[in-house]
Amino acid sequence: MTTTDARERLVAAAQELFWAQGVGATSPRQVLAVSGVGQGSLYHHFPTKHDLAAAAVHATTAAGLDAAHRDLDASGSAVERLVRYLERPRPALAGCKVGRLVSDQAVMDDDVLAAEVRAYFRGLVDLAAAVLTEDGLPDDAARDRAHAAVAIVQGGYVLARALDDPDAMTAAARGFVALLDPGPTTPEDA
Amino acid sequence: MTTTDARERLVAAAQELFWAQGVGATSPRQVLAVSGVGQGSLYHHFPTKHDLAAAAVHATTAAGLDAAHRDLDASGSAVERLVRYLERPRPALAGCKVGRLVSDQAVMDDDVLAAEVRAYFRGLVDLAAAVLTEDGLPDDAARDRAHAAVAIVQGGYVLARALDDPDAMTAAARGFVALLDPGPTTPEDA
Numbered sequence: 555m556t557t558t559d560a561r562e563r564l565v566a567a568a569q570e571l572f573w574a575q576g577v578g579a580t581s582p583r584q585v586l587a588v589s590g591v592g593q594g595s596l597y598h599h600f601p602t603k604h605d606l607a608a609a610a611v612h613a614t615t616a617a618g619l620d621a622a623h624r625d626l627d628a629s630g631s632a633v634e635r636l637v638r639y640l641e642r643p644r645p646a647l648a649g650c651k652v653g654r655l656v657s658d659q660a661v662m663d664d665d666v667l668a669a670e671v672r673a674y675f676r677g678l679v680d681l682a683a684a685v686l687t688e689d690g691l692p693d694d695a696a697r698d699r700a701h702a703a704v705a706i707v708q709g710g711y712v713l714a715r716a717l718d719d720p721d722a723m724t725a726a727a728r729g730f731v732a733l734l735d736p737g738p739t740t741p742e743d744a
Numbered sequence: 745m746t747t748t749d750a751r752e753r754l755v756a757a758a759q760e761l762f763w764a765q766g767v768g769a770t771s772p773r774q775v776l777a778v779s780g781v782g783q784g785s786l787y788h789h790f791p792t793k794h795d796l797a798a799a800a801v802h803a804t805t806a807a808g809l810d811a812a813h814r815d816l817d818a819s820g821s822a823v824e825r826l827v828r829y830l831e832r833p834r835p836a837l838a839g840c841k842v843g844r845l846v847s848d849q850a851v852m853d854d855d856v857l858a859a860e861v862r863a864y865f866r867g868l869v870d871l872a873a874a875v876l877t878e879d880g881l882p883d884d885a886a887r888d889r890a891h892a893a894v895a896i897v898q899g900g901y902v903l904a905r906a907l908d909d910p911d912a913m914t915a916a917a918r919g920f921v922a923l924l925d926p927g928p929t930t931p932e933d934a
Contacts, residue, residue, distance in 0.1 A: 649847075653902055653906075654847065656902050656905050656906045657839075657844065657847035657902075657905075662905070668908075671906050672906060672907055672908065674906075675903060675906040675907050675912075676907060679903075679912075695919075695922060697915060697919075698915045698916070698918045698919030698922060699919040699922070699923070700919070701900075701903060701912055701915035701916040701918075701919050702896060702915075702916045702917075702918075702919030702920045702923070703919075704899065704903060704916070705895065705896050705898075705899030705900045705902070705903055705913075705916035705920075706892060706895050706896060706899055707899065708895075708898070708899035708902040708903060709894065709895025709896055709897065709898035709899030709900070709902070710891075710895045710899070712843055712846050712847075712895070712898040712899070712902070713865060713869075713891060713894060713895055713898060715846050715847075715852070716843075716846045716861050716862060716864075716865040717862055717865055717866060718858075718862065722865075722869075722891055723895075725887060725888045725891035725892075726888075726891040726892045726894070726895035727892075728888045728891075728892075729885075729887075729888030729889040729890070729891050729892030729893075730892045730895075730920070730923075732885060732888060732889070733889070733892075733920075733923040733924065734923065
């Protein structure tokens with residue numbers, strides 16, 4: 555395999571293990587086993603465990619922001635784009651790859667990793683708020699609504715895992731979307 | 745101290761330690777140290793570590809449901825009561841005492857503890873849904889909106905911790921409340 559392949563496989567293996575079991579519980583030995591890459595290659599690309607963790611956390615947050623951009627930069631009204639973001643199919647029971655890092659003490663106690671997580675959520679809120687202001691919502695209201703949209707997704711993951719029921723996440727999104735876009739016939743608005 | 749005092753102090757100490765550091769990381773020795781109770785008393789009330797964990801997790805979920813009942817059973821319209829629940833001051837950066845249990849593998853891998861957490865969230869959603877149906881919202885819509893309200897709180901905690909900013913949680917609640925109760929002058933509704 556090329557050196558680029560090896561690096562990518564190491565990062566991908568670390569991302570999967572971080573998602574499944576957390577950063578603190580993941581050893582370089584496990585990453586090697588999952589990646590199928592040789593030990594020399596690991597130390598060549600990532601001299602320390604922290605270098606590997608930083609690269610994997612960055613890859614996860616970058617992929618998350620890319621996915622949000624695909625939903626939120628598409629065509630349509632602000633509400634349509636926000637609904638696309640909210641209703642994107644997600645692995646409810648496995649949890650958010652970034653959200654799970656927030657409850658990982660090994661991440662939040664590390665300045666570099668915590669900054670990655672913070673930048674992800676700040677980027678996500680900024681992106682959603684920008685979409686909402688485009689559609690004429692005042693800045694403050696747009697920022698509040700953007701926080702609410704991101705919270706619905708994160709809280710949806712928590713609920714689904716707590717109830718062991720992926721439908722809890724889709725119900726939360728549906729409840730929020732119904733408020734964003736009440737449609738033509740909602741008795742409660744009569 | 746009386747035997748009731750000792751039991752209560754042991755449970756309260758376990759609750760605090762579970763909140764701060766998780767169930768898996770908390771030892772009976774730490775609970776003894778924080779409670780100031782003697783070792784004999786610990787084994788008298790809680791023969792196993794699991795007995796203590798079950799009592800402490802139950803105390804936490806019961807207190808959480810009590811607080812939700814205080815907000816949601818009070819007087820006022822469904823929206824007013826839901827807003828009271830959503831806007832109750834919360835320790836955003838410390839996290840939800842129950843919500844944090846959801847990301848604690850030692851809890852979710854244990855049938856008894858996971859059932860406590862599940863019953864809490866099921867009770868919370870049922871309670872909020874009942875309030876919303878009282879005000880005339882159809883059952884399905886009420887359950888979706890109840891899931892959304894609980895998700896806003898849980899997601900607000902995740903956002904606040906991720907951004908290291910308690911205002912992120914209040915912004916999410918405010919964004920949701922503005923949709924529930926748009927008030928007289930909202931340009932986006934014009």
